Amino acid sequence: MSTRARARTLGLTALVAALVAPARGLAEDDEPAAIDVTVRGSTAPSFVARVSTDDRAREPVDAASMLAELPSVHVRRLGADGAQSTLSIRGSASTQVGVLLAGIPLTSGADPTLDVGALPLWPGASFRVYRGFAPASLGATGYLGGVLVIDPPTSLTGARTESQLLAGSFGALKVRAGDARKIGDVTLGLGVFGARTDGDFSYEVEDPRTRDLVTRTRTNAGVVSAGAIGRVALERSWGTLGATFLADARRQGLPGSATFPTTLPRLEANRLVVGVDATVRDLARGALRLQAWTRREGSHYTDPNGEIDPTRATNAATQTILAAGGSVGYRRAFPRLLRSTLGVFLDARGESLAPPERVGVSASRLAGGLGVELEARPVESLRLFATARLDARRDRATGLADSLANDLAPSGHLGASYRFSDALVVSAHAGALRRFPSFVELYGDRGSLLGDPRLRIEGALAADAGVSGDVAAGRALFRYELVAFVTSARDLIVFLPLGRSTFRAGNVDAARIAGAEASASLVHENLATTLSYTFMHTENLGADPLSRGRPLPGRPMHDLSYDAAYRIGPVRLRYGIDAVAGTTVDTAGVLQIPPRLFHGAGASLDVPGVSSLRIGVEVQNLFDVRTFRVRSPLARTSVALPVSDFLGFPLPGRTVWVTARFSPSSSSR
Numbered sequence: 001m002s003t004r005a006r007a008r009t010l011g012l013t014a015l016v017a018a019l020v021a022p023a024r025g026l027a028e029d030d031e032p033a034a035i036d037v038t039v040r041g042s043t044a045p046s047f048v049a050r051v052s053t054d055d056r057a058r059e060p061v062d063a064a065s066m067l068a069e070l071p072s073v074h075v076r077r078l079g080a081d082g083a084q085s086t087l088s089i090r091g092s093a094s095t096q097v098g099v100l101l102a103g104i105p106l107t108s109g110a111d112p113t114l115d116v117g118a119l120p121l122w123p124g125a126s127f128r129v130y131r132g133f134a135p136a137s138l139g140a141t142g143y144l145g146g147v148l149v150i151d152p153p154t155s156l157t158g159a160r161t162e163s164q165l166l167a168g169s170f171g172a173l174k175v176r177a178g179d180a181r182k183i184g185d186v187t188l189g190l191g192v193f194g195a196r197t198d199g200d201f202s203y204e205v206e207d208p209r210t211r212d213l214v215t216r217t218r219t220n221a222g223v224v225s226a227g228a229i230g231r232v233a234l235e236r237s238w239g240t241l242g243a244t245f246l247a248d249a250r251r252q253g254l255p256g257s258a259t260f261p262t263t264l265p266r267l268e269a270n271r272l273v274v275g276v277d278a279t280v281r282d283l284a285r286g287a288l289r290l291q292a293w294t295r296r297e298g299s300h301y302t303d304p305n306g307e308i309d310p311t312r313a314t315n316a317a318t319q320t321i322l323a324a325g326g327s328v329g330y331r332r333a334f335p336r337l338l339r340s341t342l343g344v345f346l347d348a349r350g351e352s353l354a355p356p357e358r359v360g361v362s363a364s365r366l367a368g369g370l371g372v373e374l375e376a377r378p379v380e381s382l383r384l385f386a387t388a389r390l391d392a393r394r395d396r397a398t399g400l401a402d403s404l405a406n407d408l409a410p411s412g413h414l415g416a417s418y419r420f421s422d423a424l425v426v427s428a429h430a431g432a433l434r435r436f437p438s439f440v441e442l443y444g445d446r447g448s449l450l451g452d453p454r455l456r457i458e459g460a461l462a463a464d465a466g467v468s469g470d471v472a473a474g475r476a477l478f479r480y481e482l483v484a485f486v487t488s489a490r491d492l493i494v495f496l497p498l499g500r501s502t503f504r505a506g507n508v509d510a511a512r513i514a515g516a517e518a519s520a521s522l523v524h525e526n527l528a529t530t531l532s533y534t535f536m537h538t539e540n541l542g543a544d545p546l547s548r549g550r551p552l553p554g555r556p557m558h559d560l561s562y563d564a565a566y567r568i569g570p571v572r573l574r575y576g577i578d579a580v581a582g583t584t585v586d587t588a589g590v591l592q593i594p595p596r597l598f599h600g601a602g603a604s605l606d607v608p609g610v611s612s613l614r615i616g617v618e619v620q621n622l623f624d625v626r627t628f629r630v631r632s633p634l635a636r637t638s639v640a641l642p643v644s645d646f647l648g649f650p651l652p653g654r655t656v657w658v659t660a661r662f663s664p665s666s667s668s669r
Helices: 003-007 010-018 063-068 439-443
Strands: 047-052 073-077 085-089 097-101 126-131 146-151 160-168 172-183 186-197 202-206 213-217 223-236 239-253 266-281 286-302 316-334 340-354 362-379 382-398 403-421 424-435 458-473 476-497 503-524 527-540 558-568 571-581 596-606 613-620 627-632 637-642 644-646 655-662
Touching (some): 063 073, 202 627, 202 637, 362 439, 382 424, 403 458, 439 503
Antiparallel strands (some): 047 126, 073 085, 126 146, 160 172, 160 655, 172 186, 202 213, 223 239, 239 266, 266 286, 286 316, 340 362, 382 403, 403 424, 424 458, 476 503, 503 527, 527 558, 558 571, 596 613, 613 655, 627 637
16 A cells, blocks of 8 residues: 555554445535525436535535535545545445546556545535446546546636635634636636644543543644646637646644554655646547546655554655556537437556555556447437446556456446426436455555455446436425435455454455435525435445444445525525434444534625625534444443544544635625
């Protein structure tokens, strides 16, 4: 595993939890009323959730909190703002979620999990989450849960210049600025960002002797980060030429768990992503798109006193991930043949992982895929979809586990959508998904995680079906989406305990994940409410008698997000609820993470006389909930545990943010 992922939390226990993680709200940018809060379904080839900094009831503090409001999307945090956070979709592991920026993959075999806690925000930042299935054109080779797509800054919604300042609890300070406009045939979009936080907060634990609550302080959790993202495109009559980049750097402490806190370990990480693309239109009644990209990620880890792992041969390590690739795709419409559209796509990439200090395994991968998409509309109300991909990989590893592997993995799905009216759209999809194991799963990390080069490719058969629609009555607009989904997975890759603080990768023979997603919004004049709820049932169907029939760890049974906002002249008030419950920790399904119910509130003011300035306050965990009592099967009584997404990594209590947003060239949002 990369040093970055290895060092982020004590003993990598956090990453192990992330490898078994889960689900959830939906937003789009239509603005029918005074408050920009909307929820809407999709008739795309899969169920898609969208969210942007411009259309939220809550002040967009970080990307992790924005994504956590989406249906079937679950974000697991390991501390306060800026701490490592992992993403799960429909009960997937974080390694099973593909992440792309404008078609450029940000996850790979060398670094399979994106830390959404480190994902930056900029004015106008927007994200799309494909739940379950994604278009073959994305080139997201190897995912089981879904795909997160990050949209670069754009002027498609109009010219804008905006800056933001956020100051919060625990020494947090964030600045963002962005500009997007069109100058002649050139469209420009740029965002810059910087943040810092002490990250230290107090939490409560139970003294095992007196049973009294004892207050402790989490330390060594400071984070400093900065970066920029941008896109430039030249529009011509024949097509478009464009370029996208993302550059950021980050320095953070590694605080460890509540049981084993640390004082000195640090991680420094940097990333540079550059891509160029071209689109040629009206080429034999079609469009040709080409893209080339490169990505470099570096990390430097230090642990001078060996607090994280005293058994390691070195307490400092530098590691580099290099990746490059490209894609070509052609899409053509056939209006006389069932009004159909056919797309063919080819993508390839190469990546390498250089081992720290020349110890461990040096690994490289050549991977690519051929994809086909077909859409037909035999009648106006009916849309039919079909996608198919064939992905291949060639791995080479030298060091402690010299090996060579070659594999092919077919995948694809069918879908249909029928619009009875705007108030009722019925959609369904079914297909097969595959994922190649990552380097850390194959070769381990020379520490707490032990790999297995014999791991089998993960696979799943999945299906979903749902209804969505918009119902307008006078000045009120109600939008809803109800979806049921089921996944039958085989050869799931998990890390299983092997003694104290050591875990070995292995395949779970079979597992089932089923659930339901519900999202809705109601907008009426100055009132807007949104609701997102996910219910999920999981079952381990493997051969191990201790875990067979038990729920899969790390997947919450209930996940709820609700917000209500009301505007009174220049003042906007908000109240919200976030609840997560029913998350088990162990494979036997006995230990549970304490359920959490957080209330939040916010208020903002469009400053009179300065229409482009908005100031506000946002309060998270309004009632300062920091502990919850759960029944212990060992003590046969209830014990107090810190509220957390993963045992041992408490979440902060009440958090206050003061915000200011200045938009001189656009209307106040």
